[in-house]
Amino acid sequence: MTVFMILTIDWLVPFLKWDINTCGTEKISYPVSDLWLPDIEIKELMDEDKSQSIPYLQINYTGGLHLVKVKRIPVSCQLNIYRFPFDVQECSITFLSLIHEEDEMILTSKSVEFSTNSSVDSDSGWKLEDLTKCNFTYNLTSIRSFSCQQYNLTLSREASLYVVNLLVPSCFLSLLDLCSFILPPQNMDRSAFKMTLILGYTVFLIITNDILPKSVSPTPLINVFFSLSLGLMVASLLETMLIVNLSNFPNKYPKVPRWVHVLILDFLGRLLFISHKCPDAQVEVVLNSNAKGNPDITAMMPSLTGEKDEREGSAVVNELKKVAQDLLTIRLRVEEHLRPKQAEIEWNLIANVIDRFLFLIYILFVIASYITIIVLWSSS
Numbered sequence: 284m285t286v287f288m289i290l291t292i293d294w295l296v297p298f299l300k301w302d303i304n305t306c307g308t309e310k311i312s313y314p315v316s317d318l319w320l321p322d323i324e325i326k327e328l329m330d331e332d333k334s335q336s337i338p339y340l341q342i343n344y345t346g347g348l349h350l351v352k353v354k355r356i357p358v359s360c361q362l363n364i365y366r367f368p369f370d371v372q373e374c375s376i377t378f379l380s381l382i383h384e385e386d387e388m389i390l391t392s393k394s395v396e397f398s399t400n401s402s403v404d405s406d407s408g409w410k411l412e413d414l415t416k417c418n419f420t421y422n423l424t425s426i427r428s429f430s431c432q433q434y435n436l437t438l439s440r441e442a443s444l445y446v447v448n449l450l451v452p453s454c455f456l457s458l459l460d461l462c463s464f465i466l467p468p469q470n471m472d473r474s475a476f477k478m479t480l481i482l483g484y485t486v487f488l489i490i491t492n493d494i495l496p497k498s499v500s501p502t503p504l505i506n507v508f509f510s511l512s513l514g515l516m517v518a519s520l521l522e523t524m525l526i527v528n529l530s531n532f533p534n535k536y537p538k539v540p541r542w543v544h545v546l547i548l549d550f551l552g553r554l555l556f557i558s559h560k561c562p563d564a565q566v567e568v569v570l571n572s573n574a575k576g577n578p579d580i581t582a583m584m585p586s587l588t589g590e591k592d593e594r595e596g597s598a599v600v601n602e603l604k605k606v607a608q609d610l611l612t613i614r615l616r617v618e619e620h621l622r623p624k625q626a627e628i629e630w631n632l633i634a635n636v637i638d639r640f641l642f643l644i645y646i647l648f649v650i651a652s653y654i655t656i657i658v659l660w661s662s663s
């Protein structure tokens with residue numbers, strides 16, 4: 284944590300006073316380097332203190348010295364980001380001397396109210412919730428103990444930025460995944476859509492990876508949330524693959540097994556309000572619109588005269604009967620080919636029933652897991 288603070292130190296040197304009536308001035312500025320300064324360290328300081336020091340201090344006629352330090356220092360603070368971005372952190376800043384022991388120097392400080400009033404909000408993404416102060420004795424070894432002043436800061440993270448940038452887009456993508464169940468699974472539409480969605484979500488995770496805090500233990504809840512959302516998308520893609528496979532079953536298993544029919548079509552289908560009445564499979568084949576109806580064969584034949592013609596005529600009739608027979612066979616074949624097969628319709632129905640069933644389970648699972656995450660987030 285980087286802390287920006289204005290530190291004012293006041294102390295009294297009794298022999299530095301003067302008579303205000305003869306000198307006429309109340310206070311003077313004096314170079315810091317010529318005087319003794321109390322050494323006041325910050326226990327949590329993490330790095331070198333690079334802040335610039337002001338080269339003068341102020342002395343008033345009673346011998347009071349007033350030193351101002353403007354500091355911008357890195358301070359160590361143990362963060363617990365399990366509930367990120369709704370986390371509240373507690374950090375402390377301790378001021379103490381490491382040279383002058385308790386019997387030589389006792390630190391006191393202004394009231395907490397003063398510090399709270401003079402702290403300002405900055406656009407750092409944190410809000411100061413509470414500030415408390417305590418003074419205690421810091422024991423370095425059993426014989427050396429120092430007076431110290433500790434400030435405890437309670438900071439809460441401004442969650443709105445993360446909610447808008449992370450949680451809301453993720454929820455929208457999940458919602459899109461949920462809605463894609465209305466696309467027909469049999470065409471490639473739905474699985475292609477879900478593939479694109481998973482790709483988009485992965486890109487989203489890569490982009491937002493920089494915003495997320497890095498922590499190994501405990502794993503932040505938001506990472507669990509993202510993994511869960513991705514897992515749900517993958518699960519719904521797997522479901523679609525299963526349904527596509529089921530719809531293509533007739534190629535491998537022409538007949539629907541009896542138990543599958545009873546269990547899925549009769550029981551589950553009725554439970555989910557999917558009727559399994561097959562549509563009436565009637566196909567009319569019209570090969571030539573002019574040849575509709577029963578053509579009068581005899582009208583097309585030449586008129587029969589004499590016995591020789593009669594014999595010839597019966598041969599023609601026989602030939603025509605054979606042709607008619609062949610035509611009937613062809614017609615049956617064509618009809619059989621064009622009529623949607625019973626098995627195919629049934630497998631499609633089974634796919635639809637299972638699709639709706641798994642969709643319901645999926646919705647239940649999504650709701651349950653989201654509620655769990657929200658409960659974990661708001662409690663703990």
Ligand SMILES: *[C@@H]1O[C@H](CO)[C@@H](O)[C@H](O)[C@H]1NC(C)=O
Nearest residue numbers: 293294343345346347348349
């Ligand atoms: C002089 O300075 C000291 C320490 O800064 C302060 O306590 C005191 O009130 C000051 N006196 C006057 C008259 O300003």
Ligand SMILES: *[C@@H]1O[C@H](CO)[C@@H](O)[C@H](O)[C@H]1NC(C)=O
Nearest residue numbers: 394395396397398399400401
């Ligand atoms: C702090 O601020 C409150 C209200 O803004 C005020 O009533 C109070 O006197 C202030 N305290 C100090 C020590 O400045």
Ligand SMILES: *[C@@H]1O[C@H](CO)[C@@H](O)[C@H](O)[C@H]1NC(C)=O
Nearest residue numbers: 389391417418419420430431
């Ligand atoms: C802490 O501060 C209070 C009041 O400022 C004082 O009475 C007490 O002696 C201090 N305790 C220590 C250990 O310095």
Ligand SMILES: *[C@@H]1O[C@H](CO)[C@@H](O)[C@H](O)[C@H]1NC(C)=O
Nearest residue numbers: 419420421422423425428429
């Ligand atoms: C330091 O030691 C003193 C007695 O030697 C004891 O009263 C005090 O509680 C100790 N402080 C801490 C922080 O352990």
